[in-house]
Amino acid sequence: MERIVLAYSGGLDTSVAIPWLAERYGAEVIAVTLDLGQGENLDSARDRALATGAVNAYVLDVQQEFAHDYILPALQAGAIYEDRYPLATALGRPLIARKLVEIAHVEKASGIAHGCTGKGNDRCGWTSRPGRSTRPSRCSPPPASGA
Secondary structure, eight states: OEEEEEEOOSSHHHHHHHHHHHHHHTEEEEEEEEESSOOOOTHHHHHHHHHTTOSEEEEEEOHHHHIIIIIHHHHHHTOEETTTEEOOHHHHHHHHHHHHHHHHHHTTOSEEEEOOOSOTTOOSOOBOOTTSOOBOOOOOOOOOTTO
8 A cells, every 4th residue: 555644733624634545545644844933833633644644644843953953054044035024934844844754754655745735836746756856746736615
């Protein structure tokens, strides 16, 4: 059986993605949530992931690693967005991707996925095979209700 590691936010998009990925790909879904210091109790995200069908759910505390290896170097480099704002959300993405690949290796997963809100430029997710180069996947969002 295929196994997919999902970057899990605990929100509606990734909660719906768990049963959708399982049905669409006949796969077991492993949810991964990272605590980057957002100040939320993420245990409820683990419980929600399992309740919606994930076979396993990780909550990783990566606050120290994020601060030391990502935020500090970015501040030292003067990383600014639109000539005004320090980079914030984008700084977490490389760490999230790295941790997803690490969990994919541990879980012997054949793919990695993430959710999105349906706004902006991230409406399609990516998949990859751990140990191989990243290949873009065909975007196949769940059908709209009533479709």
